[in-house]
Amino acid sequence: MSELSRDLPGRPLPTRLSRTRLYEQVAEQITTWIADNGLTAGERLPPERELAARLGVSRATLSQALVALEVVGVVAVRHGDGTVLTGKGTGAIIDAIRAHADRIPEIIETRDALETKLAALAAQRRTDEDLAAINAALEEMERDIEAGGRGVEGDEKFHGAVTAAGHSDLLYRMMATIGELIRETRIESLSQPGRPRDSLAGHRRIADAIAAGDPAAAAEAMHDHITMVSDVALIRDDG
Amino acid sequence: MSELSRDLPGRPLPTRLSRTRLYEQVAEQITTWIADNGLTAGERLPPERELAARLGVSRATLSQALVALEVVGVVAVRHGDGTVLTGKGTGAIIDAIRAHADRIPEIIETRDALETKLAALAAQRRTDEDLAAINAALEEMERDIEAGGRGVEGDEKFHGAVTAAGHSDLLYRMMATIGELIRETRIESLSQPGRPRDSLAGHRRIADAIAAGDPAAAAEAMHDHITMVSDVALIRDDG
DNA sequence: GTGTCCTATTGGCTAGGCCACTGATCCAGT
DNA sequence: ACTGGATCAGTGGCCTAGCCAATAGGACAC
Known part of the structure; x- marks a missing residue:
């Protein structure tokens, strides 16, 4: 037939x-x-x-x-x-990594690799909805910080929004895979005094570049932002 | 109580x-x-x-x-x-992606994200053994091309060697996850006339930058290389 | 040769049933 | 009042038996 x-x-x-x-x-x-x-x-x-x-x-x-x-x-x-x-979901890789204890530097590196690219893609592909989500996260973070919080949720939403704005299933999945690991480092980072404000400024730069549709600037801003986060992780390593 | x-x-x-x-x-x-x-x-x-x-x-x-x-x-x-x-063994994400048919652009993007970062890391961390492996792969690819082949195996080994030289477990695993997907695009790319020679030159640039310990140059070379590969994929899309 | 059909083989899925484990409840003994 | 054991309802574990559907390869007609 x-x-x-x-x-x-x-x-x-x-x-x-x-x-x-x-x-x-x-x-x-x-x-x-x-x-x-x-x-x-x-x-x-x-x-x-x-x-x-x-x-x-x-x-x-x-x-x-x-x-x-x-x-x-x-x-x-x-x-x-x-x-x-079960909470884990993707788990396999995560457990393997976590088992090796202090892999924070590796997590940062991987974030850098994925999110820098995602930021560039987001600058090219973001829709108006994406932009709205990014700005909403930004505002939430700002309000929380004004109120004396650390802006953890807004931070998470921001990165989630940027990831979504990249419109790449594969990269999205990979971010999801290490999402939990990232969350752990995020909380540490934002617990540093003064860090939330710096982080917020970094986010603004990223958002502006994405809004402007400038991939290179978005990538650079994201890279700088993640590098800043990594400082904290290293500090902890010393301690 | x-x-x-x-x-x-x-x-x-x-x-x-x-x-x-x-x-x-x-x-x-x-x-x-x-x-x-x-x-x-x-x-x-x-x-x-x-x-x-x-x-x-x-x-x-x-x-x-x-x-x-x-x-x-x-x-x-x-x-x-x-x-x-089946030869593979990791599979989970792969199938999910493959099910959505033509994700080649996404694969390229993800490669770009991961390998560009890996190249930079490799430039900083490569040991002499890593360098030897990279060069060995390069030579194998060259010999194969001289003999009229497409240098597929050497190409694969080269990228594997660079990935290993990055010394990042997490990134290594992520590359392994999409390894098979990459392999498929690789074969297509190297089937284009004249492509193997161009590819070899691109690899040389990458290897040189890694040997010289220049992260920025290594990242750029890798990015250019992958961009070149992506051209092929796009061509295929048109057909 | 070439293409079609048939069929044995193999996995896909269902139905129905019994057994084993878990947790809550009840009850007797202290 | 509290503890401990027995009970029981609910749940998953596993099995038997069977039919359906897809595949591959050979027989057959052309």
Whole structure:
């Protein structure tokens, strides 16, 4: 039959396209369901029997999906108790790194590599919505600092907004992978006296460059900003 | 109350020791069996029915084990054909990306982000051994091109050597994560007429900067090199 | 030779069931 | 009142049995 025709584009026949198996779709549905309902670590999934029925698959298939999610580190299935979400998510690399104790310099380097590029991309690709999100984060950080806070949340949102503005799935994922590691260094950095204000100024430079659509300036501003953060980490190393 | 007492051990009370589920043991057995018999990519595992019988488990359980191995990227299960070993082994993100078809521009961007930084780090940290490896790769590529080849292997080794010379575990792992994706673009790039020679020259610049210990020059050379590669990818996109 | 069809083989998925584990509850003993 | 053990409902673990769907390769017609 002509079933083949729809699988034969002009392209070089990249990789034997794999059929989606049911368990993959199920796993996908579950993860999106988790995201939609804003479930966090520790919360429970419905019982297998119920979940299987609700998704319209057999328990065996659901079980495969759970195995997949378990391997990836999204959930932990506990015999006799239930299926609970684990916080880590991507975990694999993170644990490996964290196991080696003080990898902070490496985290900074990686951030530098990824975010500098992302800033440049953001300058080229940001939409008005992206810009709005960036500015909102900036304002939140400013308000928090004015009120005597450290602006941690705004800081995080800012970098998240810039990452999103880069419009690169792969880079986005990589940032997500080391996201948790970054968060740890971030808190340390902003705990330094006077640091929040400096950080805010750095963010302004980045935001301006992105708004102006100047990739080079955005990259440089981001690089400088991350370098500043790294000072803190090094200080801690000395201590 | 004394409810607290159970939360206050002298020791950290490690982690809720998780029972090994059968599928884990099965997956373990399979991987060791693979290793023992020296099976390589492309070779087949026995049929599910037979394998299940031989391992003394049900097909359902074996299927779970295969899902786990599939998620990790050890095997590929093909409906109607069988279960074959895949060379890779990291896979998770790769498939997610590949599923979205033409992500080549994103791959290039990510390469640019990671490798540019790695080149700079390599310029600062390379040992004599690193330098030797880089030069060896360069020579291999040159010889291959002289002989009319495309220098694919040398190219790959070169980038691997630079990555190693960066001495950053995290960045190294991220490169490994997208390694296969890069390989695909590499082969395409070097298939362009005249491209291998240009590529070789680009590599020389990078190697020289690293040898000279000049991070900025190394980063720039790497960036230019990757930009050149990206041209090819874009050409392909047009076609 | 070439293309088509058939079929054995293999994985995909379901249904239904029993067993094992967990946690909460209840109850007897102290 | 408190402790400890027994019970029980709910949950996942695993199995058996079976049918469906995809693949590859050979038989066959041309």
